[in-house]
Amino acid sequence: DVKVTQSSRYLVKRTGEKVFLECVQDMDHENMFWYRQDPGLGLRLIYFSYDVKMKEKGDIPEGYSVSREKKERFSLILESASTNQTSMYLCASFFPGSTGELFFGEGSRLTVL
């Protein structure tokens, strides 16, 4: 079975802390994505990556960075967390040769105090 694993389901951090959200997929997918989910706003794309060490900004990259050192792992980094980054973060992966199904992790709910 396809699996996308997000290492932390729930995190509580303080303003100004550095936060790492880890995502690992076991499907050898090339494309990986980080979304932010907020009520009434749906999913908004933060960053995506289509290869190791490659990254592209999504629609709301401000305040975030990413790292993809290995194909299976895509990390989202909040250099200095702020309260407006309290949200649900969803990682997804995708194989370009397929017909478009995104595979999602279970999400990481981050609260910044």
Added chain:
Amino acid sequence: AQSVTQLGSHVSVSEGALVLLRCNYSSSVPPYLFWYVQYPNQGLQLLLKYTTGATLVKGINGFEAEFKKSETSFHLTKPSAHMSDAAEYFCAVSENNFNKFYFGSGTKLNVKP
């Protein structure tokens, strides 16, 4: 950029009644269209997708959707709601390269006994 509009952030139906969740998109090129479902505290999973071919698409759990190009719509239906259908539903669009997926704001479906 693409946009996806889901009419109604909350829809409530009685068990056994018809489910209709609306989705309209804006696209200057033929899109790929998806419906995803999210159960509480979980990631998103694919319900159904339209890429090419037949415009009426059948998905899991008895759901189906019809691509209507002239109306730029991809509404999701199910003839008879079940309590287990209570969840949040997201419509999504992607262009040919699948580098970006655009999501609607979501519709929460409540099923009353």
